[in-house]
Amino acid sequence: MYEAYWKLTDNPFASRAAGEPFFPSETHQAALLKIRYVIEHRKGTAAVIGARGVGKTFLARTLSTQLAATGPFVHITYPQMTPHELLAYLGRQWGLESLHTTEPLSTDRLIAELQQAFAQHEKAGKHPVILVDDAHLIEDPQVLQCLRQLVHLRGRGEADCSVVLLGHGDLLPRIRRIADLDDRIAVKCLIRPLTAAETQGYIESRLATAGRSDEQPIFSGEALQLIHERSAGLPRRINRICDLALLVGYADDLTHLDAAHIDAVAEELDAVIAD
Numbered sequence: 001m002y003e004a005y006w007k008l009t010d011n012p013f014a015s016r017a018a019g020e021p022f023f024p025s026e027t028h029q030a031a032l033l034k035i036r037y038v039i040e041h042r043k044g045t046a047a048v049i050g051a052r053g054v055g056k057t058f059l060a061r062t063l064s065t066q067l068a069a070t071g072p073f074v075h076i077t078y079p080q081m082t083p084h085e086l087l088a089y090l091g092r093q094w095g096l097e098s099l100h101t102t103e104p105l106s107t108d109r110l111i112a113e114l115q116q117a118f119a120q121h122e123k124a125g126k127h128p129v130i131l132v133d134d135a136h137l138i139e140d141p142q143v144l145q146c147l148r149q150l151v152h153l154r155g156r157g158e159a160d161c162s163v164v165l166l167g168h169g170d171l172l173p174r175i176r177r178i179a180d181l182d183d184r185i186a187v188k189c190l191i192r193p194l195t196a197a198e199t200q201g202y203i204e205s206r207l208a209t210a211g212r213s214d215e216q217p218i219f220s221g222e223a224l225q226l227i228h229e230r231s232a233g234l235p236r237r238i239n240r241i242c243d244l245a246l247l248v249g250y251a252d253d254l255t256h257l258d259a260a261h262i263d264a265v266a267e268e269l270d271a272v273i274a275d
Contacts, residue, residue, distance in 0.1 A: 002250035006218060009211035013239040013246075021209045022062045023235075025198045028055060031189035035063055035164055039070070039129055042159040043186035044151045047135075047175060048166045050191035053236030056166040059191070060131045063164070067129070072121070075131045079138050083107075083146040087114065090150075094121075094128065115153055118160040128161040136167035141178055148181045193233030200224045202235065203242060218246070222259040230266035241266055 003011060022028075031048055038046045050056050057077075064073040074093045081089065087110040094117050105113070121128055130147065138144055151159045165171060175182050194202055203224060212218070219227070219242075231237035245265045249257050 002246050003210070005250045006246060007212060008207070010209075011243070012206040012210035012212070013243040015236075015239065020058065020061070021205060022058075023198075023202045023205050025194050025202070027190065027192045028059060031059060031191050032063060032066075034187045034189050035059075036067065038164075038186045039063075039067060039127065039162045042127065042162070044159045045148065045163045045165070045181070045185045047171065047185050047188045048164060048191060049169055049171060049188065050166075051168065051193070051234065053234040054191050054193055055235045056191060057133055058235070060133065060164065060166060064129070064131065070127055071129060072126060073129045073131060075133065077133045079132050079135055079143070081143065082140070083142050084110070086143060086146055087111065090114065090130065091117065111153065114150070118154060122160075130161060130163045132163065132165050134167060135165040136169075136171040136174065138174065141174070144174065144178055144181055148178070148184060151184070194228070194235065194238070195233065196225060196228045199228040199231070199233055199238060202238060203227065206242075216256065218249075218256055219262075220256060220258045223257050223262045226259045226262045226266070230262065240269055244269060 003009065022032075024032075035046050035048065038044065048056055048059065060075060064071070064075065067073075072094060074090060076086075076089070084107055087107065088105070091110060091113055094114075096113050096117055118128065130150070132138075132147065147163050147165075150161055151163055153160050165175070172188070175185065203219065207218065223245075227238060227241055231241055241262065245257050245262055248254075248261065248265060254261070
């Protein structure tokens, strides 16, 4: 709605399934490099911890885009399954024709089918990756054990697949309660909110990607600082504040946005969330 007014070719703060620019903050970039290392060197399992809205899911999407040629990737967004349901789901996602049937298969049969699938992927030079979003919601430890066992399903030294667990801080105590899993996690990454400087860089990067030139800044320096404070450096909140601020600026025929505008927008968003 406001793109043309602000001389943009696209909505800079929209959340998309694909095509979203990756902003390499210090902790996001470090986490991405570590997880790539785990996958490319067949290290097995990684855990990514971060608060709501810090960008864990986006990191997973970026990872699957960067390593698409080495996949296949399965992105689990609803992890509250039984171990049997998990095995069946993965089999279907990996295209096992034998699982497209109305008759449920036994766990033994599912394991045998998955072992065969891993062998086929290896022959084709592929390495399956399982991305588990909201892994902190997994209450059944057997599901986490199942994921651990999938990594070395064929009993070989090299991992048959890689597992990346993404979740809030509650995920770490769940992992620690399963010693076998905790011992086998190659890296644990903590994603922190953006710093004030990173918040400014993030916003400017988004605007530039959406076609905005540097002819005149939309957000004043004070506005950028307040966006960081009111968002706590969380990209999801930054996007919401900036998106609504651009809409308000368009509606009010503004030429730029200052701290007062950001404060009003943030107050409105806080009121909506509180309700």
